[in-house]
Amino acid sequence: MPEDKDVEKLAEELRTLRKAMNELMKSFELVSQLAQNYLRLINIYAQYGELSIDIVIPEIRHDPIAREIVKIVFDLKKANISQIARELKARRGKGSRNTVREKVELLLELNVFEEVEGEKGKCYTLRKEVINKWFDLIGIPIRFEQR
DSSP, X not given: OHHHHHHHHHHHHHHHHHHHHHHHHHHHHHHHHHHHHHHHHHHHHHHHSSOOGGGTOGGGTTOHHHHHHHHHHHHXXXXXXXHHHHHHHHHHSOOXXXXXXXXXXXXXXXXXXXXXXXXXXXXXXXXXXXXXXXHHHHXXXXXXXXX
């Protein structure tokens, strides 16, 4: 019957339209989430004047050397005292191993860093929790799992 074919055709078109509408809704949700993350970043920037990892670690906000060391380890992924001191000296013009060692000990106590084995002995890396908090803050849905 031609009427049955018309009903079947309309039902198929309806299914296609529903599928397209669902895909469109997913796209709108993604755009909405991106807009919310962008507004959060602008708010953080307005509040703190920068988007830096020390926002997640308020204990080091007033310690420029510790902040720079965290940024160095964030950039290098993992580093030993000598590598951190060398990079600190390149960035700030000075950086003694003793100062770096003191600040790394502080960052270990604050649970910002963890000690890992490197090619030449002890190295330091940011704890996964700190990285996850940073990604949450800036709105990136990436999670680093614990070992």
